[in-house]
Amino acid sequence: MAIKLLSQFLVILVVLVSLFVNNLVLASEQYKDPIVIGMSAAFTGASKNLGLELYHGSMAYINKINQSGGINGHPLVIKAYDDGYNPLPAIENTVNLVEEDEVTVLFDYVGDPTVTKILPLLKKYEAKNIMLFFPFTGAQSMRQVPYNQYVVNLRASYREETAGLVDHLLGIGHKRIAVFYQIDAYGRSGWDGVRKALEKYGLDIVAETTYRRGTEYNSSFNPQVQILQEADPDAIISIGNYQACAGFIRDARDANWDIPIANVSLVGSESLLKLLLETGRKTQRDYTQNLINSEILPSYEDLSLPAVKEYRNAINSYRGKSPITKENYTESGYNYVSFEGFLNAKLMVEILKRWTDFSDQDQLHEIVDHLNDFDLGIGVSLQFKHPEHQGLHQVYYTTVSNNKFVPLKDWRKWSK
Known part of the structure; x- marks a missing residue:
């Protein structure tokens, strides 16, 4: 009798251990480490609407992706700092993002006076495989040597x-x-x-x-x-x-x-x-x-474009906050800046999905060089090519x- 009870106990114990292990595995799959991308932009000052709208549009898309399970199970997070559209804070923010926050990439920077000043940092951090994706600027300096290899542009110049x-x-x-x-x-x-x-x-x-x-x-x-x-x-x-x-x-x-x-x-x-x-x-x-x-984008009123419908639906359902003040951001509605932020995030997510080894810079360059097969949904094809690393050339x-x-x-x- 004792042996039978012991056997039953062992069976129950094995079942419980198995359930516990399965739950741990499931939990680990559900709560994978986030992928953190870094942003420095004007969230205060005379140009604050540019930073807020770009962030708002990007977060509208990222929020949708995270609700659907993230990128291969990893939630995507924007670590954002305010630079007030001034060069010195942008430099300090970039150092913090790379050295303290250890972000995967830099993303959605706003403006020439800030971006042009952080370009030498990208060269300095070459060994860390840090690249800047889709800055809100059309300046030539990041579209030609020596900095074009560290920056990927979406917008026309x-x-x-x-x-x-x-x-x-x-x-x-x-x-x-x-x-x-x-x-x-x-x-x-x-x-x-x-x-x-x-x-x-x-x-x-x-x-x-x-x-x-x-x-x-x-x-x-x-x-x-x-x-x-x-x-x-x-x-x-x-x-x-x-x-x-x-x-x-x-x-x-x-x-x-x-x-x-x-x-x-x-x-x-x-x-x-x-x-x-x-x-x-x-x-x-x-x-x-x-x-x-x-x-540099078609009208966000053109409902014949799939990306416009997608963008408007995402903006309608997203209730964002300023990343700096944490106040509800109510300025928005539809506009060209948030539409650009939305498309920036859409393409960034696609790149991160394809990039299987974040330490492999060669793989990242290979991915960028083959992005032309991705349909943004705006009626024109991406045209990434050397040396400017720029996806769109159309002007409206x-x-x-x-x-x-x-x-x-x-x-x-x-x-x-």
């Missing part, structure tokens, strides 16, 4: 955006083009793009004026307006952030100067438009006429109609 704007403006008879730009790496990069585009036609910039990074909307831009007015240009191309560019437009229109003013995509179109509409309601004046913006154009930016289909309304 400033040279492509400004060349497109110049080509279209010249095509409708606007040969005298002036430039208003931020006096830093971002502004000079765009200024150089305009200069090179005009040079092809034997033309030059007829006048230029600048402003300091961090200048806010409530500042006066009358001096800059007066400088450009004296040169009598046909059109102006602005290279700046939404607050300064909106302030310049406001003061130009208040001076009854209604010539076409164009902005590049990094301006943050919807944030710029919001400021102009708010001022217009107070002054009973329309500040949105004769505005042109270049964009928008103008304001019924208080929102819409695709620009006919430039002839501004013909001279």
Whole structure:
């Protein structure tokens, strides 16, 4: 009898141990270590909407992926730091991300003055296999040697955006083009793009004026307006952030100067438009006429595109917080910046799925070189190739109609 009871006890014990071990295995599969990617961006200051929107769009996609089991069972986490759109904090943040947080890759950095300053760090950390993916900048420095091997770009370059704007403006008879730009790496990069585009036609910039990074909307831009007015240009191309560019437009229109003013995509179109509409309601004046913006993505209103539907559904269901203040972020809605962040995350997830050995830099380069087979769902193919490591080259154009930016289909309304 005792032997029989002992046998039954041993059977029960084996079953319990087996269940315990199985539960441990299941738990380990369910709670794998997270994959951490590092972000430094402006979450405070005059350009904060750019960082917040880019993060918001990326997190909308990542949240969906994590709810579906993550990347091969690993949740994906963005470790984000605020740099206020200033170089020194961006450098410090990058050091922390690489040395303290030991992130897998850097991701979603915002702006030229910050990104250009951290490029030497990428070279320094070459042995750690650190690369920067999809920075929110079109600067040339990360698309050519020696730093192109450490950066993977999704968006078109400033040279492509400004060349497109110049080509279209010249095509409708606007040969005298002036430039208003931020006096830093971002502004000079765009200024150089305009200069090179005009040079092809034997033309030059007829006048230029600048402003300091961090200048806010409530500042006066009358001096800059007066400088450009004296040169009598046909059109102006602005290279700046939404607050300064909106302030310049406001003061130009208040001076009854209604010539076409164009902005590049990094301006943050919807944030710029919001400021102009708010001022217009107070002054009973329309500040949105004769505005042109270049964009590096198709319209987020184009529901014929699979990625647009996917993006809008994700934004609708995601309730994000600022990674810095942890406050609910309610500014959002649909916009070009968060759409870009969403697509950045979509492509980043695909890369991480294919990258089986995070210590193998050669494998990562091989993956990037073969990303052209991946369909982002925006109607154009990826075109990653050496040396610029850039996936998209298409430039789109928008103008304001019924208080929102819409695709620009006919430039002839501004013909001279």
